[in-house]
Amino acid sequence: MSWIRETELSLLERLTANILKAGPMPRHVAFIMDGNRRYAEKRHVERQEGHTQGFDKLAETLRWCLNLGIHEVTVYAFSIENFKRSKEEVDGLMELARQKFGRVLMEHENLEKHGVCIRVLGDLTLLPLDLQQLIANAVVSTKAHNKCYLNVCFAYTSRHEIANAVKEMAWGVEQGFIKSSDVSEVLLSQCLYSSNSPNPDLLIRTSGEVRLSDFLLWQTSYSCLAFQSVLWPEYSFWNLCEAILQYQLSYRSLQKAQELHRKDEVRQQVEADRTCVAELLQHRGNGKPLDAQSQQTALLNYTARREERVQCFLGALQHKRDTFFSDLNSQTVVAKT
Ligand code: FPP
Ligand code: MG
Numbered sequence: 001m002s003w004i005r006e007t008e009l010s011l012l013e014r015l016t017a018n019i020l021k022a023g024p025m026p027r028h029v030a031f032i033m034d035g036n037r038r039y040a041e042k043r044h045v046e047r048q049e050g051h052t053q054g055f056d057k058l059a060e061t062l063r064w065c066l067n068l069g070i071h072e073v074t075v076y077a078f079s080i081e082n083f084k085r086s087k088e089e090v091d092g093l094m095e096l097a098r099q100k101f102g103r104v105l106m107e108h109e110n111l112e113k114h115g116v117c118i119r120v121l122g123d124l125t126l127l128p129l130d131l132q133q134l135i136a137n138a139v140v141s142t143k144a145h146n147k148c149y150l151n152v153c154f155a156y157t158s159r160h161e162i163a164n165a166v167k168e169m170a171w172g173v174e175q176g177f178i179k180s181s182d183v184s185e186v187l188l189s190q191c192l193y194s195s196n197s198p199n200p201d202l203l204i205r206t207s208g209e210v211r212l213s214d215f216l217l218w219q220t221s222y223s224c225l226a227f228q229s230v231l232w233p234e235y236s237f238w239n240l241c242e243a244i245l246q247y248q249l250s251y252r253s254l255q256k257a258q259e260l261h262r263k264d265e266v267r268q269q270v271e272a273d274r275t276c277v278a279e280l281l282q283h284r285g286n287g288k289p290l291d292a293q294s295q296q297t298a299l300l301n302y303t304a305r306r307e308e309r310v311q312c313f314l315g316a317l318q319h320k321r322d323t324f325f326s327d328l329n330s331q332t333v334v335a336k337t
Contacts, residue, residue: 001055001056001059002059002103002107002110003059003062003100003103003104003107003110003111003116003118003150004059004062004063004066004110004111004114004116005056005059005060005062005063006063006110007060007063009064009067009237013067013237014067016237016241017067017068017241020068020241020244020245020248021068021069023248023251024247024248024251025068025069025070025244026070026200026201026202026224026244026247027070027071027072027198027201028070028071028072028073028074028197028198028199028200028201028202029065029070029072029073029074029200029201029202029203029204029243030073030074030075030076030200030202030203030204030215030216030219030220030223031058031061031073031074031075031076031203031204031205031206032076032203032204032205032206032209032212032213032215033054033057033058033075033076033077033206033232034205034206034207034209034231034232035206035207035208035230035231035232035233035234036050036051036053036054036231036232036233037050038050038207038231039053039054039231039232039233039234042231047089047092048089048092048096050233051092051093051096052096053233054232054233055096055100056233057232057233057234057235058075058077061073061235061240062116062150064237064240065148065240066114066148068240068244071147071148071149072148072149072151072197072198072200073148073149073150073151074121074150074151074152074153074194074197074200074216075150075151075152075153076153076156076213076215077097077152077153077154078093078097078122078153078154078155078156079153079156079157079213079214079215080122080123080126080155080156080157080160081157081213081214083126083155094127094128094131097131097134097135097154098130098131098134101131101134101135101137101138102134104118104137104138104141104142105137105138105141108141108142111142111145112145114145114147114148115145115146115147115148116142116145116147116148116149116150117142117143117144117145117146117148117149117150118138118139118142118150118152119139119149119150119151119152119196119197120135120138120139120151120152120153120154121151121152121153121154121156121161121193121194122153122154122155122156122160122161122193123155123156123160123164124154124155124324126155127154127155132328133328133329133331133332134332135154135328136324136325136326136328136329136332137329137332139325139329140325140326140329149197151194151197153215153216156193156215157214157215158212158214158215158216158217158218159214159217161192161193161194161218162188162192162217162218164191164193165188165191165192166188166191168191168317169183169187169188169191172313172316172317175316177309177312177313177316178309178310178313179309181272181276182306182309182310182313184265184268184269184272185265185268186265186269187310188218189218189219190310190314191317192218192219194216194219195314199219199220199221199222199223200216200219200220200223201223201224201247201254202223202224202226202243202244202246202247203215203216203220203223203224203225203226204226204227204228204240204243205225205226205227205228206228206229206230206231206232206235206239207229207230207231207232208227208228208229209227210227212225221261222254222257222258222261223254224246224247224250224251224254226242226243226246226247228242228243273299273302273303273306274299276302276306277295277298277299277302280298280302281298
C-alpha cells in the first residue's frame with residue numbers, strides 16, 4: 001500500500017463532506033493510531049499484520065483528510081516507550097518503517113502530484129542507521145512539496161521533545177546567539193520538532209484509551225480532543241466525520257481560549273522586555289530617570305534587537321536540523337554510487 005490511497009469518496013461521503021465543510025474545519029488533525037494489536041487478536045491474524053493494516057489505514061485516512069480540505073496531519077507512529085516492547089515486535093515495526101520510507105522514492109510522482117511533504121519528528125538517533133538514512137531520503141525528497149504535510153512522529157515522546165527544545169535553547173545561549181532572558185514560551189515552541197507546523201486543531205485517539213501517552217503535550221493545550229472506541233485498523237470515514245463534528249461543536253470555546261492565550265503570550269513578552277530595559281537603564285546608571293517617550297524608544301529598540309537575536313538563533317537551529325537530514329541523505333547517495 002502506498003502512502004496515499006487512490007480512491008475517491010462515494011456519493012454519500014461526498015455529500016457529507018460538503019455539509020461538514022460548510023462549518024469550521026480543522027486545518028491540522030493529529031492521530032494516536034491505537035489498537036493495532038487488539039485488532040490483530042480480534043481477527044486472529046499476526047500482530048505484525050495488525051501494524052501493516054494500521055499503515056494502510058493511515059494511507060486511507062490521508063486521502064479522506066485531503067478530500068475534506070485538511071492539509072496537515074500528524075501521526076504517532078512509534079513512541080520511545082515502544083522500544084520496551086518485545087524484540088520481535090520492535091524489529092517488525094522497524095522493518096515496516098524500512099519498507100514504507102523506502103517506498104517514498106518509488107512513489108515520488110504520486111506524492112508530488114498531491115504535493116505531500118513528509119516530515120519525521122523525533123529523536124532519530126535512537127533508530128538503526130539504515131532506517132535513519134531511509135527517513136532522511138524521504139524527508140529530503142519531499143521537502144519542496146507544499147500542498148499538504150504529513151508529520152510522522154517516530155522515536156518520539158513529548159517530554160523528550162520538550163527536553164530537547166530546552167537543550168537547544170541552552171546551546172543558543174552558550175553559542176552567544178541569544179541571552180537567557182530571551183527564553184520564553186514562544187521561543188520554546190519554536191525549538192520543538194513541530195516548529196514548522198501550526199498546533200493541531202483536533203487530536204483523535206482511537207481504541208477507547210482516554211490519555212495522551214506523551215504525545216504533543218505542549219501543542220494540544222488548546223486543541224479539541226476526541227477519544228473514539230474504534231480500533232485504528234477499523235477506522236472509517238464516518239468516524240472521522242464524527243470527530244470533526246465534535247470539533248465544530250467546541251469550536252467557539254476553543255477559539256476563545258486560543259485568543260486569550262495568544263494575548264497572554266504577547267503580554268508576557270512585553271513585560272519581559274520592559275524588565276530587561278529597566279535593568280539595562282539602571283546599569284547605565286546616569287541616575288536621571290527617562291521621560292515616557294525615551295522609555296518607549298528604548299523598549300522598541302530592545303524588542304527589535306531581541307527579535308534579531310532570536311531570528312538569527314532560529315536560523316542556526318534550522319540549519320543544524322537541515323544538515324542532519326542532508327548529511328544522512330548524502331551518505332546513502334554516496335553509498336549507492
Ligand atoms: C498502536 O497500537 C500502534 C503502534 C504502536 C504502531 C502504529 C504504527 C502504524 C500504524 C504504522 C505506521 C508506520 C509508518 C511507517 C508510518 P498498539 O500496538 O498499541 O495496539 P494495542 O493498543 O491494541 O495494543
Ligand atoms: Mg496501544
